[in-house]
Amino acid sequence: MDAGMFGYKPTIWYPKPGSKDIYKRLQQQCTNMQIPTLPSTPDSQSLRTALASSDVVLDAIFGFSFQPPVRAPFDAALPLIAQSGLPIVSVDIPSGWNVEQGNVDGVGLDPDVLVSLTAPKEGVRKFAGRHFLGGRFVPKSMEEKFQLNLPEYPGFAQIVELPRVKEPSDAQKL
Numbered sequence: 530m531d532a533g534m535f536g537y538k539p540t541i542w543y544p545k546p547g548s549k550d551i552y553k554r555l556q557q558q559c560t561n562m563q564i565p566t567l568p569s570t571p572d573s574q575s576l577r578t579a580l581a582s583s584d585v586v587l588d589a590i591f592g593f594s595f596q597p598p599v600r601a602p603f604d605a606a607l608p609l610i611a612q613s614g615l616p617i618v619s620v621d622i623p624s625g626w627n628v629e630q631g632n633v634d635g636v637g638l639d640p641d642v643l644v645s646l647t648a649p650k651e652g653v654r655k656f657a658g659r660h661f662l663g664g665r666f667v668p669k670s671m672e673e674k675f676q677l678n679l680p681e682y683p684g685f686a687q688i689v690e691l692p693r694v695k696e697p698s699d700a701q702k703l
């Protein structure tokens with residue numbers, strides 16, 4: 530939704546609409562902001578067509594509860610997105626990655642940019658792309674309790690870029 534407000538022209542691929550009220554309300558907000566949702570087609574054709582006229586993919590398909598194997602329609606979608614050659618920005622955890630162990634199943638996307646929320650997850654320690662953190666809302670007490678060792682946010686910023694991992698052995702020390 531924010532992407533639409535900041536002047537981008539996002540298109541949503543949302544093949545399995547959630548039945549909970551919150552998902553319906555979020556989708557209604559997108560409709561109100563004239564952000565189109567692609568029609569759901571069995572063969573992911575609408576996704577294929579949209580990828581051909583897009584500049585970047587914002588990946589928010591699977592979250593930290595993802596478990597393989599990848600079922601339809603996402604089993605076809607992940608390779609389509611990967612093969613599109615478009616830059617990928619993943620939200621919180623790249624889709625298909627195990628939250629603790631990373632892309633151990635080999636089915637995950639390989640994003641250029643990751644935007645972790647609250648705190649980076651264990652499984653992305655070796656993520657070597659650009660890595661941002663958005664979690665300025667985390668209270669100090671929680672940070673200390675879980676020894677999160679969070680970075681400082683500059684000024685009024687809601688996100689901060691984390692140092693890049695240069696070598697596989699140089700795992701993120703957060």
Ligand SMILES: NC(=O)C1=CN([C@@H]2O[C@H](COP(=O)(O)OP(=O)(O)OC[C@H]3O[C@@H](n4cnc5c(N)ncnc54)[C@H](O)[C@@H]3O)[C@@H](O)[C@H]2O)[C@@H](O)CC1
Nearest residue numbers: 545589590591592594595596597598599600603620621622
């Ligand atoms: N759930 C949450 O509290 C949060 C989710 N966030 C992000 O929001 C996005 C969606 O997260 P969710 O937690 O809703 O994601 P889930 O992984 O729970 O589910 C997303 C969709 O994928 C389907 N799905 C799950 N596992 C599948 C499998 N193995 N094969 C095929 N389909 C499968 C589900 O039925 C659902 O339609 C992710 O980018 C995630 O990182 C973050 O913004 C942080 C908070």
